Amino acid sequence: METMFFEYPATKELANKAHVGVVGSGDLEVLVIPSDEPRTKVEVRTGMTGFDETWGKVLGRFFNQYAVQANIQVNDFGATPGVVSLRLAQALEVSGKYERA
Amino acid sequence: MNVLKVSFVELNARERIKSLLDEGTYRELLDPFDGFESPHLERQNIVPQSDDGVVIAKGEINQQPAVIISIEGNFQGGGIGEVSGAKIAGALELALRDNKEGIPTRPILLYDTGGVRLQEANYGLLAIAEIGAAMVALREYTSVIGVIPGKIGCFGGMSLTAGLCSSLVMTKEGRLTLNGPEVIEQEAGIEEFDSQDRQLIWNTIGGEQRYSLGFVDKLADDDVESIKKIIVNQLDHKDTHRFRSEQVDLYRSRIQKIDPSQLLSPLDVRRVWNETVAEKRAGDESDRSEENPDESRGRTWFTGLTDTAKSDDVPSVLCTDKTVGDERIRYIAVVPDSNNRFPRARKGEVGLEEGWAIAHYVREVIEQDEDGNRRAIVAIVDVPSQAYGYNEELLGLHQAGAAAVDAYAKARQAGHPVITLIVGNAISGAFLTHGLQSNHILALNDEGVNIHVMSKQSAARITRRTIEELEKATKKIPAMAYDVVSFATLGALHELIDGVEASHPKCEDIEKIEGRIIAAIASARSGPLDLSNRLQSLQAIDNRLASIKVRERLKELW
Numbered sequence: 001m002e003t004m005f006f007e008y009p010a011t012k013e014l015a016n017k018a019h020v021g022v023v024g025s026g027d028l029e030v031l032v033i034p035s036d037e038p039r040t041k042v043e044v045r046t047g048m049t050g051f052d053e054t055w056g057k058v059l060g061r062f063f064n065q066y067a068v069q070a071n072i073q074v075n076d077f078g079a080t081p082g083v084v085s086l087r088l089a090q091a092l093e094v095s096g097k098y099e100r101a
Numbered sequence: 102m103n104v105l106k107v108s109f110v111e112l113n114a115r116e117r118i119k120s121l122l123d124e125g126t127y128r129e130l131l132d133p134f135d136g137f138e139s140p141h142l143e144r145q146n147i148v149p150q151s152d153d154g155v156v157i158a159k160g161e162i163n164q165q166p167a168v169i170i171s172i173e174g175n176f177q178g179g180g181i182g183e184v185s186g187a188k189i190a191g192a193l194e195l196a197l198r199d200n201k202e203g204i205p206t207r208p209i210l211l212y213d214t215g216g217v218r219l220q221e222a223n224y225g226l227l228a229i230a231e232i233g234a235a236m237v238a239l240r241e242y243t244s245v246i247g248v249i250p251g252k253i254g255c256f257g258g259m260s261l262t263a264g265l266c267s268s269l270v271m272t273k274e275g276r277l278t279l280n281g282p283e284v285i286e287q288e289a290g291i292e293e294f295d296s297q298d299r300q301l302i303w304n305t306i307g308g309e310q311r312y313s314l315g316f317v318d319k320l321a322d323d324d325v326e327s328i329k330k331i332i333v334n335q336l337d338h339k340d341t342h343r344f345r346s347e348q349v350d351l352y353r354s355r356i357q358k359i360d361p362s363q364l365l366s367p368l369d370v371r372r373v374w375n376e377t378v379a380e381k382r383a384g385d386e387s388d389r390s391e392e393n394p395d396e397s398r399g400r401t402w403f404t405g406l407t408d409t410a411k412s413d414d415v416p417s418v419l420c421t422d423k424t425v426g427d428e429r430i431r432y433i434a435v436v437p438d439s440n441n442r443f444p445r446a447r448k449g450e451v452g453l454e455e456g457w458a459i460a461h462y463v464r465e466v467i468e469q470d471e472d473g474n475r476r477a478i479v480a481i482v483d484v485p486s487q488a489y490g491y492n493e494e495l496l497g498l499h500q501a502g503a504a505a506v507d508a509y510a511k512a513r514q515a516g517h518p519v520i521t522l523i524v525g526n527a528i529s530g531a532f533l534t535h536g537l538q539s540n541h542i543l544a545l546n547d548e549g550v551n552i553h554v555m556s557k558q559s560a561a562r563i564t565r566r567t568i569e570e571l572e573k574a575t576k577k578i579p580a581m582a583y584d585v586v587s588f589a590t591l592g593a594l595h596e597l598i599d600g601v602e603a604s605h606p607k608c609e610d611i612e613k614i615e616g617r618i619i620a621a622i623a624s625a626r627s628g629p630l631d632l633s634n635r636l637q638s639l640q641a642i643d644n645r646l647a648s649i650k651v652r653e654r655l656k657e658l659w
Binding site: 023073 | 113132133134143146147148149150151173175176177
C-alpha cells in the first residue's frame, strides 16, 4: 500500500460533500469535502504501488480542468486512469455545482 | 402490465437500501464522512474503505420505521471486521432498545458477505457472536428479515446469523453456507468438494436449492420491486411460524433418516426431508457402550468435572447434570467419536448432529426450568473446527449452528447462567456454535488452547498470502493471533486461568476449575443477560476501542 498527497490551485467553490465508488477490484472510492482554501488537496491511498507518476498526471490533468476548492480522499483498489477520471467527475457531479475553469 | 425489471443484485450496498426505503426517508448513520474506517487494515497494507463495507440507514419501508443494514460485497468480500461488525451489532442493539420501548423499528439485513474478515479474525468472531445475540433478543419483538441477493452470498459465521432470521429471502444467484467451497476443498480435498465446479456449488448452496429444502422462506426474482414487495409482506409474519432455528426435533428427525456415508444428491435429501415429521428422539444409552472412547481434552475435563462419561443419543455430544453446592449445572461437551455417522465430524468437529444436539440439550434445560430455579449451563470447549464437508453444507450446517446459537442465547436471556470453559481449541464456526453466547468465558492458560477463525493453510489461501506473511501479520494484530493470551487482550474472557495441568488435570486442578465455574455462575446470576460485559472490561477499553466508539456514535446519531 502507498499513500500520496497532491495539491493544486483552485478557484471554484463546491456546494456539497460527495461520496462515490467502492474500494473493490478495479474500482476506487472518492470522498469530496468542500473547503474554503483556494486549493484542491488530494490524498490517495492505493494498493498498487509504483504508479506515483501516473497518479500525478491523471490528477493534474483533471484538477487543471476542474479547479475545485476541496479536500479529496481517494481509496483505490487498482482502478485504471480512465476509471479514476470517471469517478472524480461523478463525485463532482454528485457534489452539485461546479464550473469548468 | 409489463414493467422492466431493475436488478437488485447489481446495486451496491448503499443503492440497495435506497431502492427499498420509501422515497425521501433515507438517513444514513455513520456515513463515509464520519471517519469510522477499519483501524487494522492499513497496517496490513490493505486500503480501507470509509464505511468499512457496511451501510446503516434508517427510514421507512411502506410507511413503517425501519433500519436497514447492508453489507458491501465488493469491499474485501463483504468480510466482517471490527468496525463493520460493530456497526451491524450496534444497529441491531439499538433496534432492540427501540422495540423494547414500543418504537416498532423494523430490522432488515442485506447480506453480501464472506463471513469473518480474516485480516481482523477474532474481532469479527466476537462481533458475529454479538450480532447473533442481538438478533435472538430482537426476534421476540419484531421480525428480523434477512435478504441474500447474491454476487458473494452469505458465508462463514454470518451464515449462522442468517439461520437466525425470522424470515429469509434469497435469489437464485445467492449462496448460503457455513464453509465456502474453497475452504472445504482446502480442508477436506477436491474429492469432497471441487470449488471450481459452479454447477455443483449452486446445486448445493444456491438459492433454489436452499429454498427447496426449506432453509429460506422466499425465493425472489432479482428485481427491486418484487424484493421490496416480499419484504413488506414478511414484515407482518411474526406469529405465523416458528423460527427455523427452534425446530430442533424436526431437523434432528430428518438428519437421523439420512445415510451420510456417501455423497448425497439434493433430490434424495428433498424426498427424505418432506417425508419426515418431527419426533422426539428417544435416548438409547444402552447400546452406546463407550468401551474405547476417543481421548480428548474435552472428554477428560467433562469426565473430571462431572464424574460421568455418558452421552445420550449422540456419542459426540456429552451432556449431564450435576449439583455442586446449591448450584445445579448442566455440562455439555463436544468430543471426538471415531464411529461418528458423519465421517467429517469424527475428530471432535461440530457438525450437523452436534449442532442440533447442543440445541436440544440447552432447550431441554430452558423448558424443564421454566417456572423456577434456572440451572446453570457449562459449555466445555475443545473443538478443532466445524465439520468441513459436502453433505454437511447440503444438509444445512449453518442452520444446525444457528440452532445452537439460538438455544444458548435464549438460555442466557432467560436467566440461566451460561459459562464457557475453554480447555483446548475454540475455533471459528465451532466456537460461535458452542461457547460464544455465554455470560462468561473462562479459559485455561495453556499452549494447547487456541482461538481463531481458520486454519493457517486456509486463511493463507483465501487471503492470497503465504503462511509466513500471515504469521508476520498475526504478530502485529492480536486479534489475528492464535494463542489464548492474545485473545485475552480483546477483553471477552472473564478469566484466564493459570497453573492448571490442561491435558492431564489432577484432582486439585479439577477442584480449582470447579471453584472458578461456581464463582462465574454467581457473577452471571447478578450480571447482565446480554453480552455487554465483553465491551466493559479493561482490556476491551484498550483493544476493542473501535467496537465501543462505533456503538457510542451510532447511539448519538440514532
